[in-house]
Amino acid sequence: MSDKFDVIVIGGGPAGYVAAIRCAQLGLHTACVENWINKQGKPALGGTCLNVGCIPSKALLEASQRYYDAVNHFDDYGIEATSVRADVPKMIAQKDKIVQELTGGIEGLFKANKITWIQGTGSLLPEKHVEVTDQNNTKSTYSAEHVILATGSNSIEIPSAPLQGDIIVDSSGALDWESVPEKLCVIGAGVIGLELGSVWRRLGSEVVVLEAQDAFLPMVDDQIARESLKQFTKQGLDIKLGARVMASTVSGNKVNIQYTDKDGEQQLQVDRVIVAVGRRSNIDNLTLPETDLLIDERGLVHVNGACETNLPGVWAIGDLVRGPMLAHKGSEEGVAVAERIAGKHSHLNYDAIPSVIYTHPEISWVGKTEQQLKEEGVNYKKGVFPFMASGRAKAMQDTNGTVKILADADTDAVLGMHIVGAHSSELIGHGVLTLEFEGTIEDIAHTVFAHPTLSEAIHEAALGADGRAIHIPNRNR
Ligand code: FAD
Ligand code: AMP
Numbered sequence: 001m002s003d004k005f006d007v008i009v010i011g012g013g014p015a016g017y018v019a020a021i022r023c024a025q026l027g028l029h030t031a032c033v034e035n036w037i038n039k040q041g042k043p044a045l046g047g048t049c050l051n052v053g054c055i056p057s058k059a060l061l062e063a064s065q066r067y068y069d070a071v072n073h074f075d076d077y078g079i080e081a082t083s084v085r086a087d088v089p090k091m092i093a094q095k096d097k098i099v100q101e102l103t104g105g106i107e108g109l110f111k112a113n114k115i116t117w118i119q120g121t122g123s124l125l126p127e128k129h130v131e132v133t134d135q136n137n138t139k140s141t142y143s144a145e146h147v148i149l150a151t152g153s154n155s156i157e158i159p160s161a162p163l164q165g166d167i168i169v170d171s172s173g174a175l176d177w178e179s180v181p182e183k184l185c186v187i188g189a190g191v192i193g194l195e196l197g198s199v200w201r202r203l204g205s206e207v208v209v210l211e212a213q214d215a216f217l218p219m220v221d222d223q224i225a226r227e228s229l230k231q232f233t234k235q236g237l238d239i240k241l242g243a244r245v246m247a248s249t250v251s252g253n254k255v256n257i258q259y260t261d262k263d264g265e266q267q268l269q270v271d272r273v274i275v276a277v278g279r280r281s282n283i284d285n286l287t288l289p290e291t292d293l294l295i296d297e298r299g300l301v302h303v304n305g306a307c308e309t310n311l312p313g314v315w316a317i318g319d320l321v322r323g324p325m326l327a328h329k330g331s332e333e334g335v336a337v338a339e340r341i342a343g344k345h346s347h348l349n350y351d352a353i354p355s356v357i358y359t360h361p362e363i364s365w366v367g368k369t370e371q372q373l374k375e376e377g378v379n380y381k382k383g384v385f386p387f388m389a390s391g392r393a394k395a396m397q398d399t400n401g402t403v404k405i406l407a408d409a410d411t412d413a414v415l416g417m418h419i420v421g422a423h424s425s426e427l428i429g430h431g432v433l434t435l436e437f438e439g440t441i442e443d444i445a446h447t448v449f450a451h452p453t454l455s456e457a458i459h460e461a462a463l464g465a466d467g468r469a470i471h472i473p474n475r476n477r
Contacts, residue, residue: 002116005031007341008130008144010122010286012036013047014054015318015330016150017106022338023148024113031142032115033122033132038103039096039176043119045106046099047152048319049327052172055102057192059095060175060199061358068202076397086203089178118142124149124287128313146313146341149301150334151282153319161187161248161275167255168248168273171196180204181272185257187245189216191357193276197237198359207237208268210259212244219355221369221418223384223404228363228420231400235360248273281320296322307337315341329353352435356425361401364428367416367435370406381409383441383465385457387421389472392452398422403461405431405441412440414462423454430458441465
């Protein structure tokens with residue numbers, strides 16, 4: 001194997017593997033160092049996202065929602081489904097199959113693009129040398145004109161709930177349980193906690209979510225967050241805000257959790273615990289101290305707007321650097337860096353990156369929230385449309401939720417779109433395109449949306465911003 005490359009990418013998650021593919025497409029001799037060993041004990045590409053993140057969680061969210069609907073909603077459609085049973089080991093196996101197919105697919109793409117996959121743990125040395133330690137502890141050194149750091153992130157562990165076997169687990173452990181815990185505690189009401197809490201709630205667990213902060217989903221538009229909390233509470237997720245976990249002890253098959261809330265010390269006994277208190281970037285052993293790579297005060301690799309580190313020719317992307325810890329953000333940074341290395345122009349609009357929480361209903365947003373616009377003193381207008389008034393949502397019997405569009409009252413430019421509702425992860429693309437094209441309320445109002453679709457709610461919300469929605473009474477007229 002050659003030990004000299006144009007580009008070496010360290011990390012083969014959605015940031016790193018996409019960067020490697022784009023580099024290779026642009027004619028650069030590219031290698032990717034990746035050390036992931038999957039559940040089957042085999043090296044795998046795809047990182048957190050494909051192995052234990054986006055994809056497996058969505059596979060289980062889908063399976064659990066279908067089970068939940070079969071038990072609770074088929075009757076509403078006139079379908080009799082008796083003796084419906086969740087075969088949890090089979091659900092886990094189908095999730096694993098999806099993961100294996102997709103990670104195998106990346107391996108195929110590497111071969112097709114002639115990317116060298118160096119299996120092992122990479123460490124950046126001075127002068128753009130990379131030392132790789134393989135599974136047998138053998139070290140090899142490679143060098144490149146450019147090095148892209150993309151080692152991603154890992155679950156944060158907290159001393160008040162140390163991981164223990166399959167009883168106290170992180171998000172990866174919660175994707176592999178083969179039986180449904182009777183009573184489950186999720187620590188952290190963030191994106192991952194809510195998604196995994198929903199999976200096990202749908203499959204029958206009694207779920208308590210303990211969240212240290214008083215605010216529910218503070219990064220989400222307030223109105224949408226309030227509406228979501230109502231829906232989750234109706235579904236039986238017992239979300240306790242202002243509840244900080246202080247200690248947990250395993251005794252026999254049970255976990256005793258101590259937490260504090262506004263009333264003082266509280267106790268909770270559960271069968272299993274998911275610790276979902278956030279993620280930290282993987283910087284341990286990424287470089288030697290003499291390399292002088294700048295790490296910021298939050299433990300992230302410091303980069304400028306173009307993902308350049310303080311070392312010439314060394315770039316960093318994905319969860320390892322500032323910005324939302326999202327797969328698509330990392331992938332787009334990977335493409336942008338590859339194009340910059342190849343001397344091309346690149347563009348990544350950090351103000352138009354969508355976020356999604358894949359609960360039911362899904363919560364999706366892009367751009368500014370109403371509370372941000374108020375804080376910034378922007379003269380804004382808003383349009384809101386409930387799915388209750390959508391013909392398609394009615395036909396689906398899935399009417400919970402709202403579309404909210406925020407726009408500059410002076411220029412008409414759309415500044416934010418916020419949706420809680422079925423399939424909002426797909427609908428939010430309309431908002432992303434509108435922001436990317438610097439579109440206005442008038443642009444959306446002039447656009448023809450197919451009938452009957454959920455996307456008509458976006459059209460109506462835009463019309464509503466100017467007091468001319470058709471299917472609801474307009475409040476601002
Ligand atoms: P990673 O995916 O973490 O990949 C980094 C890779 O680098 C890993 O394979 C790691 O093994 C490897 N590595 C680390 N150090 C070294 C080293 N020294 N040498 C060699 N290899 C190394 N995001 C979304 O956008 N949508 C979602 O729906 C979503 N759902 C999620 C659900 C869960 C349960 C979790 C945990 C995360 C989810 N995320 C989601 C977040 C998403 O997975 C991450 O933002 C994304 O994977 C980050 O990509 P990355 O390439 O930066 O890092
Ligand atoms: P996220 O970073 O979006 O995954 O969310 C993680 C959530 O976990 C945050 O909202 C934190 O406030 C919450 N959290 C962190 N530590 C604790 C703790 N000890 N007890 C309860 N919640 C916590």
